[in-house]
Amino acid sequence: MTRLIRPDILMTLLPPALLYFSNAILFVSLFTRLPSIQASLEIDKAVLGLALLSAPVGTFLALPLAGRVTDRLTPRMTAIVMLPICALLTPLLTLLPLPGFIFCFFLFGFFRTIFDVAANMISAGIERRTGVKVLSRSHGFWSVGLLVGSLASGFLAEEGVSSTVQQSMAAGMAILACLTVFLLTPPDPAHAAPAVRRSAYVLPDRTILLICVMVFGLCIVEGAIYDWGIFFLREELRVDPALAGTLYAAFTVGMGLTRMFGDTMRDRLGAIILIRLSAVAVAVGVILLVSTSDYIFAGAALFLIGCGIALAFPLAVATTIALGKGQTSENLAALSLTLMLSTIGVPPLLGFIAEHVSLSATFLVLLPCILVSFLMAPVAEGKRPFRFRKQ
Template sequence: MQKHSVSDFLHSGPPSMPILAPPALIFFCNSVLFISLFTRLPNIQAAMQVNKATLGLALLGGALGTVLALPIAGRVNNRFSPRRTAALSLMILSVVTPLLAMVPYAGFVVCFVFFAFIRTMLDVAQNMISTGIEQSSGVKVISRSHGFWSVGLLLGTMASGWAAGQGMTPFAHLAVIGLLVFACALIVLRITPDAMSAQAKSGSAAPVFIRPTRAILLVALMLFGLAIIEGAIYDWGMFLIRERVTTDPARAGLLFAFFTIGMGATRLAGDWLRGIFRPSLLLRASAVLVAVGLGIILNFENEWLAAIALALIGCGVAFNYPLAVSTVISMRSVNSPAENLAALSMVMLVATIGVPPLLGSIAELYGISTSFVAILPLTLLAFLMAPVSEGRGLREDGNIGQEAR
């Protein structure tokens, strides 16, 4: 039997490991931490004794953390490799997340800034790993990788609903999740290959701040509409359910799970669908599904209709980010893929930075439903910008975006 040294453990993974396993586990752990925190926000808000507008201002700290991380996220991944960056980020987040449930408001803001900083590093790393595997193997894994984000959302939401129903405190709940994720991070370090090292080096001498090109701006505009709605569901969806449909935390968690079921099922079938339908058709269908879902949940308070509506919204937002990532990765550019992803994230951050506190203020003044009515027209923007997903208009200084399929 072959023996493995500590160096082998840190620098390689078994070649027989299924190629989807590393990004699947990373996306899964990332989403479990994320959704476990956000589904317990109503309890955390009550413990801090703040209103929705004040909580929205705290969530703005996430934008600050992302601002601080994005200029260096590509360089960090280039320097240490996406594999090491992903594993270490998961370990740090597994410790920070439970702290958010036990600190006072000021501490929550500080910890949330750091939480967002590390998650930005992780987001770039996980997308570099999945796109690197896809490009090196020729097997489409991007949508399925994001599908495991949705699987994590589903299981995390169900676990949160159960924990809340049992009276478990947010800190105890998040501490258990953190221990599980820390263990998974060790597995990530073991099984993930350094598949992206060659591509990463190509951009190692790039400046810290990557100027977004016209192509990046167009992709961001395509991404913007559904990204705002997806983010609103994460941040305020549980408040919407508990105020309009049911006040029972366990039943609210179960209803939120339908959003993750719709997203997960669509993403797991996404690579197959990408092989059949044009990206623009998929995005336009997505925009229609989101609009229909929002229309239902804003007009009816029935639990079954709410479940159907949330599932439709989940299906609708499922393709948005995976197709944007695929489009950016396929672009010919002087920058590395990691740097292009960081540039896209920076543009999206600047464009959406005030959305969480704005929606929180609208909810506090006019009700949570009004916040979602305000973002409903953004589905039209996604519908109109869908052709960008096929590389249309992505000519920039002679570099032409290849079709993202």
């Protein structure tokens, strides 16, 4: 415990803590108000799913630049420039008609992708400089932000605060956090850009492809909860906005607690066991969520799903840093690119299923993907997922 409370470690954790926390507030404030945004746009879930596809398109176009921008500006400056841009876009998403929503959501995905690469580089740099594992803990502050944001969002919605006002408040918090990081943290040491000319898109090698397959099932469940979790609580369980925010908070509590202890668990249990436990927790949570009408069991299901998906991306990042070849920024960009391409059709597909079948079916179709993550767990330690003995 002494190592966790050393002042120097706390100061090095300050930048990712503030950045991940405020980014999560911004994110969850937007996604928990999607039902009201959908109503104002006067569109159905299938169309909303297609509109949400604009952010992955932005991600795709940003990834060739993410590593280069981060290397040129340094991770610290990149993060504190990109997050305010995202923040200023989000209130517009609550005001504009459908074409404007699609364009601004595209820009949101574009700039947020560059921010994500920079934020992960900040955490990776802390681990490299101090020798202390903080990657999972850094993502844990994202989960804490989700918890605070979802509870606040439910309360503000119940009190009749408009989504525009709420998103403006979240944007102000994100900008203030970036200003604090800028004022209190020293600049990163500048380094020369590599002389070798790089291709536009960093193609993933076999290792990164396997890592993406390993976490694919867990990552799309996380996306499904973000996109359709509030819809499920409001329409299937018929809960009011305040209770929906409270139940959604159970998901963020599970994610946050697991991430805060994730670095210790990674040391003690190993990555393979963690991936398999994560897959089991997510599968059990999904089955429980769609089969219950009780609020307490629904909260427990969301808590389990939060625990299960918590370490997927941190483990993918850690494995990429440990096993990847070449520059870390390019490997992380390739990881993000591959995950984005593999999940790009998921929002419209799940939106189509939600509109024409049911919201329960939206989650049940993800179970086979979760099984794939369970089977691919050995990749987390650089091992082959399937071993066959020679006769």
